[in-house]
Amino acid sequence: MTPQKVKRHRRFILETERMYLYEIDAMDADDLFELNNDPTVMHYTGDQSFTSIENARLFCQSYYPYKSTGMGRWSMRLKTTNQFIGGAVLNYIQIARLI
Numbered sequence: 001m002t003p004q005k006v007k008r009h010r011r012f013i014l015e016t017e018r019m020y021l022y023e024i025d026a027m028d029a030d031d032l033f034e035l036n037n038d039p040t041v042m043h044y045t046g047d048q049s050f051t052s053i054e055n056a057r058l059f060c061q062s063y064y065p066y067k068s069t070g071m072g073r074w075s076m077r078l079k080t081t082n083q084f085i086g087g088a089v090l091n092y093i094q095i096a097r098l099i
Contacts, residue, residue, distance in 0.1 A: 013074055019085065023066055024073045029057035031075070031084035065092070 014021040024032065033056040035041055036049045050056040065072035069092035076086045 015079075018079055020077050020079060021074050021088065022077075024060050024063060024075050024087070026057050026060045028075045028084070029053050029060055032056045032060065032087070035084075035087065 012020050012022045030053055033050045033053045036045075036047060036056070042049060050059065063072060071090040071092045074088045074090075075084065076088065077084055
């Protein structure tokens with residue numbers, strides 16, 4: 001997919017001069033599968049590897065935290081080439097108020 005087409009199909013959270021940050025979607029399945037099968041990455045995330053690209057796609061399609069907390073997992077791509085360059089996670093943690 002060309003960089004111009006990417007912009008029309010995704011909801012961007014952040015756009016810089018060189019990259020886009022956006023909510024993961026099913027189009028990211030191949031890249032997320034590859035990322036989550038890298039032992040070095042998995043050492044730091046503690047996540048489980050995807051067993052197939054289809055499982056990665058199903059994960060992306062069913063990921064819901066955006067709707068409930070406005071936070072979640074994002075993908076990053078270079079604007080010029082649309083190359084996947086990584087991801088980011090922001091989790092919502094509710095802290096009990098002590099009185």
